[in-house]
Amino acid sequence: MSSSSKNSNQDLWTRRQLITGGLTGLGIAAILVKLGSQPRQASASVKIPPLEKGSLASGTTLDPMTILRDFNYGKVKRENGRLVREFEVVAKSSTLQLNSAISFISWNLNDRVPGPTLRATEGDRVRVIFHNEGGRSHSMHFHGIHPAEMDGVEPIRHGKTTIYEFDARPYGVHPYHCHIAPVTRHIGKGLYGLFIVDPREGRPPADEMVMVMGGYDLDDDGHNELYAFNGIPNYYRDRPIPIYQNQLVRLYLLNMIEFDPAITFHIHANLFQVYPTGRTLKPSEESDVITLGTAERHILEFAYTYPGQYMFHPHQDDIAESGCMGYFDVIPS
Numbered sequence: 001m002s003s004s005s006k007n008s009n010q011d012l013w014t015r016r017q018l019i020t021g022g023l024t025g026l027g028i029a030a031i032l033v034k035l036g037s038q039p040r041q042a043s044a045s046v047k048i049p050p051l052e053k054g055s056l057a058s059g060t061t062l063d064p065m066t067i068l069r070d071f072n073y074g075k076v077k078r079e080n081g082r083l084v085r086e087f088e089v090v091a092k093s094s095t096l097q098l099n100s101a102i103s104f105i106s107w108n109l110n111d112r113v114p115g116p117t118l119r120a121t122e123g124d125r126v127r128v129i130f131h132n133e134g135g136r137s138h139s140m141h142f143h144g145i146h147p148a149e150m151d152g153v154e155p156i157r158h159g160k161t162t163i164y165e166f167d168a169r170p171y172g173v174h175p176y177h178c179h180i181a182p183v184t185r186h187i188g189k190g191l192y193g194l195f196i197v198d199p200r201e202g203r204p205p206a207d208e209m210v211m212v213m214g215g216y217d218l219d220d221d222g223h224n225e226l227y228a229f230n231g232i233p234n235y236y237r238d239r240p241i242p243i244y245q246n247q248l249v250r251l252y253l254l255n256m257i258e259f260d261p262a263i264t265f266h267i268h269a270n271l272f273q274v275y276p277t278g279r280t281l282k283p284s285e286e287s288d289v290i291t292l293g294t295a296e297r298h299i300l301e302f303a304y305t306y307p308g309q310y311m312f313h314p315h316q317d318d319i320a321e322s323g324c325m326g327y328f329d330v331i332p333s
Contacts, residue, residue: 046205049242049331061097062112064230065239068209071196072116074126084125085168087118091134091178091191098226098233104216107134107178107189113231114212114256115176115193120168122197128164132156138186141179142195143295145169153179171199173252173278173297188217188224188258194297196252199281206250206301207243213265213292213314213324215257224259226323227314233323236312240327245307247333251300252278255292257319264291264315267302267328275299289315304330 074085109115141152178191215224273283
């Protein structure tokens with residue numbers, strides 16, 4: 001290892017140790033940073049339909065319609081000539097109202113399930129300041145490429161803070177989740193989210209949205225009783241997602257359902273182009289149904305020719321009927 005590499009690693013660990021010691025009490029005050037500097041595919045030519053105000057389902061405290069198009073680009077800095085995206089993430093434990101009758105004690109990140117959709121461009125330096133106010137040990141493990149000391153498998157105790165810092169690579173769609181045993185329980189309680197790394201050259205303009213499929217084991221029997229897209233069962237069934245006719249939709253799809261070995265995703269009356277793991281700039285296949293194991297993810301692209309409402313759901317009917325159901329409401333252009 002070169003002396004410059006050693007100095008860089010020493011500087012990184014010094015910064016991590018200082019923050020771990022000095023920011024312990026700041027977890028609850030951590031702020032979810034908003035839009036910083038967006039990658040080049042942010043497009044003025046794309047129109048987003050206006051969203052209905054006050055559309056939360058009865059009793060719920062989470063807004064999946066906001067989560068759908070909410071991308072967190074971090075707080076952008078320049079350090080030694082490099083672009084750095086700094087994110088703050090807080091692990092908590094709080095009650096998530098799944099519907100008017102059922103509540104669930106979630107372990108979550110930044111008060112939402114799934115956690116914030118973090119976004120960077122390949123080559124950016126990413127710094128995640130992780131505060132654990134969740135009542136038990138947690139961590140953040142990112143899929144992708146990074147040094148071993150940034151792998152997020154070491155427990156961060158309640159009340160402590162640490163930093164994960166690495167280069168955003170490779171481009172693609174990567175999940176993150178808690179990696180403290182039992183991992184299935186920590187993920188099942190809500191400690192997961194999506195990390196999008198955009199290619200340097202960007203992608204064509206599109207109406208971009210995120211859907212994360214999750215399951216809820218309500219009685220701790222190792223079996224999910226409810227399922228959801230973006231946190232709340234049946235939300236998009238009762239409040240269809242508005243999109244415009246003939247406009248390209250780019251869907252970042254992630255399966256984080258535990259206990260079920262594989263889940264399918266299907267759209268009605270259309271086909272989508274598949275970009276496996278977001279690791280290609282050209283689609284590999286075209287279909288109307290795709291199968292994903294836990295933590296598998298893809299980019300799906302499609303546009304609807306005809307106005308109207310069209311279902312999307314897993315093709316396992318019992319899972320769809322237990323909350324994983326929605327509609328696209330295609331508005332005439």
